[in-house]
Amino acid sequence: MSDLELRALRKSFGSADIIRGVDLAVPAGERHAVIGPNGAGKSTLFNLISGAFPPTSGEVMLGGERISGRPPYEINRRGLSRSFQVTNIFHNMSVYENLRCAVLWSLGYRYTLWRSAAALKDAAERSREVLHLIGLDHARETPAGLLSYADQRALEIGVTIAGGARVILLDEPTAGMSRAETDRAVDLIRRVTEGRTLLIVEHDMGVVFGLADRISVLVYGEVIATGTPAEIRGDPRVREAYLGEEAA
């Protein structure tokens, strides 16, 4: 049964229709990539799913229950977490603090104000795991704002997955990375999303084809094709609308 499902999803800002009826079903544990031209509506789609703003019509189902229209924090508590295209972390806080804040709710601490955060063994442990997973042990106490771009992107992913969400949305995680960093990032993503449902937006075809089980192509707010990497590569419309000659 599909973990994340979009039904006739629409979004318009004023007169501009950005998402024009998207249907999409991502089975549990699938790594699903969304590609498409700039301005096609990929990030908007993520914003709708994660609750940044409500859809104009249509609905989003998470594990069979309707989440569209709910505030982002509730959606996140239901096990869906997303990263941002423009790095969006807590710049003045240490890397470790970034992660610890990200795990607190999932461990059920909510708005606790009678226990010291430092004393929460499980939180500390989980944070350390993630810290190690994204390979930033050396920068534990560094204010996130001072990390190199690549490291900030890594932390972005860390913060996103720390809460142990079942469904992960990543928006262009490798944008602006050199080949070397990109490969590291892909490797990281593969590891952290092991056994989870992943929805990823990328412009780097290397990453997309390397990572995705299935791919959807979004063009001007509509999914023009969904299929395996092979199918997509073959699809003439996709070449014409998006890939150009490169993928050949």
Next chain:
Amino acid sequence: MLEIRDLHAYYGKSHILQGVDLDVGAGEVVSLLGRNGVGRSTLVKAVMGEVPPRGAIRFKGHWIAGLPNHRIARLGLGYVPEHRDVFPYLTVRQNLQLGVKNPRRPGKWRLEQMLDMFPNLARRADSPAGVLSGGEKQMLTICRTLMGDPDLMMIDEPTEGLAPLIVRQVGDLIAEIARAGVAILLVEQKLSIALDISHRVYVMGHGRIVFEGTPAELRANDGVRREWLEV
């Protein structure tokens, strides 16, 4: 046109640029390659004075190290920073208008022209730039700088987050800008374009220039490529 000699730059205590020499001739397209975090952005930032530079920087015969950035810009040095600094509350059109240095003496690049070149921007001309898609922001920043018609443009990661098709477009645009006689210092990740459009390339590693030559020479030189660019 732009001469950089023994340039050093620091972030607090960490010594990022460790004596960089670099030249860009008039009308020349030069690419600056290297892995993440080696200091390419820092280099261009230092030129614009966003990071306090130590060393000698000369542009069109003026010593510009330490000048306020608006003076540098007015000398004809354009800069497109990484990470898309659009003015979120202004409309796309207003963003472009601010690119113009002096409304009374508009340069060779016209607003309409820009909008034609990028239909995405045309469509959003009057919505606040903050809502633009990642790629659209990228295009906007390039066009905006172009509006001030610079003689040399330093572009940091122009193709970051662009769809393959657009990447080509941007490549073409840069080529066209160059054809219009504007020199270009290009900070890039994507070897493909960089090597296609540039006359000379520098490769940077750990705050130093580790290779200088023509694209052809770089293609030939596996050693450098393997050590400083690929895994």
Next chain:
Amino acid sequence: MEVVVFSLLNGLLYGLLLFMLSSGLTLIFSMMGVLNFAHASFYMLGAYLAYAMGGQIGFWPALFLAPVLVGVAGALVERYGLRPVHANGHVAELLFTFGLAYLIEEIVKLFWGKQPVPYRVPDVLSQPIFTLFETTYPAFRVFMMVVALLMFGVLWLLLKRTRAGLMIQAALTHPHMVGHLGHNVPLIFMTVFGIGCALAGLAGVIGGAILVTEPGMAHSLGPIVFVVVVVGGMGSLTGAFVASLLIGMLQTFAIAVGASIGDLLRLVGIPVAPHGELTGITLAQIAPMLPFLLLVLILIFRPRGLMGARET
């Protein structure tokens, strides 16, 4: 009838005075985002300078010179005081102006003492200009209204015609980027701040003569100017204008009506004791707090203010 007319006139007058005061702040606060708590102090400075110069060179030259001087003072403050502080953000700026307010008040006391000074307008202006129900209306008040309207017009053009507005807005989020595009951000900020202060000064030249010129005058007008700007809506001159008039009218009419809360309740059919603690309070007494009530309500229900472009 009579009361209504005069309340209208007085409301208009007070409103316009408020606008003169806040127009400068609209530039400084809602465009540059500086919480300038010394704004009213520049207003006071204007009044005292006009008084001092008026003695030497006469009212009319002072009317122009005083604001200019205040403007220059403001520009200097921006250049050597606020600019270095700016990097540390708004709270720092705010505290700086806090201190500045103290400073200006003390300096005023140093030069002119703690007593109110006899700041008078030339006789031409103190002549009654027209008479309504045997109340004369001094020419000066009319003159003030004219000046206020002029200020509004000029500012409006200034903001429409120049790109300064755009640059400032852009610089608020990305100062460096604006610089990279070849615009001299510091200069713009200094100029705008100076103009803002000059406007406050002008308000002082006039307000000082209508009200009383004394060291406490800044203190007493302090927060209300912020109310005007915020209620009007950040970055909206027209908003500030409307808000000023609204508040002016609101307060004068509250006083004119003079009914007690009890009376009002009884009007709407709720019978209550006439002189209870709460019901005995008259609108006149409440008048001074109405602007702040308005402020709170606006911010809760319409945070962008009456005509604000963006949410504060």
Next chain:
Amino acid sequence: QTVKIAYIDPLSGPFANVGDQGLKHFEYMANKINEAGGIAGGKKVEIIGLDNKVDAKESLIQFQKAVDQGARFILQGNGSSVAAALVDAVNKHNRRNPDQRVLFLNYAAVDPVFTNDGCSYWHFRFDADADMKMEALTNWLAEQKAIKNVYIIGQDYSFGKAVAAAARSMIAKKRPDVKIVGDELHPLGKVKDFSPYVAKMRAAGTDLVITGNWGPDMSLLVKAAADANFNVPILTYYGGGLGAPTAMGSSAVDRVKQITEFHENVEGAPAALMDDFEKKTSYDLYYWRAKTLMEMLKAAADKAGSTDATAVAAALSGLEHKTELGTVTMRTDNHQLLQPLFISTLSDKVARTVEGTTLGFKTDYRIEADATRTPTTCKMERPS
């Protein structure tokens, strides 16, 4: 050694100028006494100015400080609100520290309560209270048959309320025919423009205004009236000083009346003193009672041969004293000073002008000290 006297009044904020004026008066008078050889056998007196911003709480902080610095005499006047707090504080203090008692010498806070239900043995008032003054004003009103509609406006605190109450009851008694067309209280020191109030007064057909306003509240009121040339007579408590004259134009002439224990054109006012005072302080001599107070303090101390509060208090209560304007007496039953009062009118034809204007006051009436006596409900417990 020196006898410290703490002066607790506003020295900053909207009422700063009022407080400063008082301070200068007492400092000047203190100097005179010191030059004349001090009190209680050669002790010098020293005035310590402490700023209370007309805030009761702040005043108590300053009171603490005063006592800490060894002051045993407290001067205060600006604001019956503050005075109320001080009376209470002094009582508490003298109860808790019988060995370092303190006297409260009140030179201007005229809410009658301090010499009636709220009276204290440790409190002495040297200004006529609101009722005494209102008696005089209403006596004048009683003869003005032309006046039919009276408008009362005051500051919203005990003093303003006291004035209003007195006016209402006394007018009802002396001029039942007069209509009170307005009875208004406005926040203390917050109103910036009184035009709306003036408009109201005019609309109500007012032909006499009675107000106890002081400081900016007074000056702004008369100014607004002048601007709207609203030319009815105004009976004031403080029209003669504290910044008010500066604010009123010549249009106020013959209309603004005040009830005080002194003004510079009173017959018998010592010209030399006034000149010297103006020269030294750049203020007019306004608080005549400052002189009276200091002289009586000296007299009491000398009589008691000590500056201990308890002793001085005993000597002070019931003390008689001669001044240039006549003999004054400190009532024993409620520690209220009885002194001659004057009703005077603003005029442009006077010998001495005020606050650098061309205007000054000329006497209409003199009310003898005894005539000002009012019944009191005071029952004070005296130290055994």
Next chain:
Amino acid sequence: MTAIDRALPAMRPVGVRSSPLAAVAPWLLGAAILLALPFVFPSRTGFTIMNAIGINVVFALSYNMLLGQGGMLSFGHAVWFGLGGFAAMHMMVAIDKLALPVPVFLLPLVGFAAGLLAGAVLGWPICRRAGTPFAMITLGIGELIAAAGLMFVTVFGGEEGIKGDRVVGPMLFGLDLGPQGGVYWFIAFWVFAAALAMWAFTRTPLGRLSLAVRDNPDRVPFIGYDPQRVRYLVFMVASGFAGLAGGMAAVNYEILTPQIFGALTSGNVLLMAFIGGLGAFYGPILGAVLIVLMQSMLSDYTEGWQLYVGLLFMGLVMFAPGGLASMVEGGARAVRRGDWRERAPAWASGALAFAVLAAGIVLLVELAFRAHGGGALRLAGLTLRPGDAMGWIIGIALVSLGAGLLRLLTRRGHDGDTARPA
């Protein structure tokens, strides 16, 4: 207004991994100081001022919860201080009138409850906004309550305020609250308790989250938290502690007036917190000490004290934006790194320059104040009259010298030297 948040120095993750001893040490020190003070300053004046400081320490710390922790710039914190105070005051009166068996010693708890409650009620609409709108709402609420305070005479006592007597009801720990000295121990106890509680708060999950909200509120909803809710809770707690401080004030002063709600009080606490330094937990404590001392003592020495206060604020904001705390931190770091010897000269010369500058300014100001009416200025033997030029010349000389020195030092501070091959 992200600008406000941007403005704030990052609050260090207080001793995230520091050893328990390191965490306890400062508190032992604090307790020691509190115990020692009365013996160092045994005078009445000493107690009066120390009590005032104690109250403001708690008040300022509670304010820093808002600004330093939650990034909420409030111009109305006096409201909670005042409401807490009045609640306690009325309780005090009740204890007297109804002879309740409640020890006055515990009144701060009443204040806390009142502050918390008020914060919960009014805070609900207020916290719907952040940034400048929040700041402006608090400004409005402050003025509103201040004005209303004067109207509801039975609750707030109008201009006269509400008076109480603290030597009523049962004694606790046999402590007589009559004399100032007795009150000191009461204050000291609550200062310590409140500070400890507030420090603990910064360590709780909510405390940490509030930092995150201050830093980047837009990201918070995507890690499962509702930023508005976080702000609201922090706001409530801060209001509570402000109320507690108010309760302490009620007992100490035995009178409260509606002025307490005024912008002055709110402005003061903002100053204390910022001057002290928002970056460190103890910052506001330093601020409270400095400002109370200035306000209660400076005015005794000079007529122009407010002028100095103004200059000081401007100076501090310009040269020590991190507040007093940042200076302390700087010193501590240098000592830890052990390079304080190298830095000492720079500091010394800086201090010297400041001293010279200050001396000059003071001289000029004092002369100016004496210019009309005042007598001569006597210091260190020589007598300067505003009349003759001497004093002025010296003053100006000192000022220019000091300023010059400072410029020189700051110059050397910057590494802006850009080589220009000839």
